[in-house]
Amino acid sequence: MSIAKRKAREVVERARSYHHGDLRAELLRRAEETLGKAGVDGLSLRQLARDTGVSHAAPSRHFRDKQALLDALTVAGFERLGAGFEKAAATGTFLERLRALAETYLRFAIDNPALLALMFARKNGPSAAIGEAAARAFTVPLEMVAEAQAQGEVVPGEPRGICLSAVAALHGLAAILGSGLVDATEADTLFDEMVGHMMDGLRPRR
Structure with missing residues (x-):
């Protein structure tokens, strides 16, 4: 793997490796943005994971379900x-x-x-x-x-x-x-x- 590709991969991995507290704050920030644009019905943990750039399971570590969010x-x-x-x-x-x-x-x-x-x-x-x-x-x-x-x-x-x-x-x-x-x-x-x-x-x- 070239140095350029390795650095690009490291950037992606860092983006996906939020600190425990930082991820929760980022999820809440993006969730509030979505709430303002699409309302409660437009919110989903899966979409929130995609928007934040983390795995589909990552939000569930902080919010067990949509109601908890x-x-x-x-x-x-x-x-x-x-x-x-x-x-x-x-x-x-x-x-x-x-x-x-x-x-x-x-x-x-x-x-x-x-x-x-x-x-x-x-x-x-x-x-x-x-x-x-x-x-x-x-x-x-x-x-x-x-x-x-x-x-x-x-x-x-x-x-x-x-x-x-x-x-x-x-x-x-x-x-x-x-x-x-x-x-x-x-x-x-x-x-x-x-x-x-x-x-x-x-x-x-x-």
Whole structure:
């Protein structure tokens, strides 16, 4: 075998010999790309192996079946959303942090519609990992609302219910913007109005 052919073969072998953790991350990255383009039905472990350049059996070392892959994508989505929340709520007044959290969720929803739909799909099943990831993701907004309530900046009530109402409103706005029902130039105005209405509803009645 010539040196050139040997080097070419080594390149191919390296591409097929991902480190254990790197392969899992690459599979998830490519799976999310496919999810965004073809939806859940377009995902398969066999096609994912071909796209990644590994053997058909390689993905099964990390995901026992397609549902396990979907569960892992869901967990990763909540982890990414939670990290965004932490960064958004790091500094500022309650209003500034609330606005930053809302912007973070809206951007995530617009940029990742297929992933977000998967994250909130009941067909994922009662996976403990998904439940824990979702709880961790919303820890920051829940704690922020509870803190604001203690300081008299937010009306009394269950923080979880308040957060769910806000998420539902943002989810709806993301759907409207993504559908093209309104012009993209109106996005900022609609967002500002939503945050304004949200704060009007959250402020204690004097």
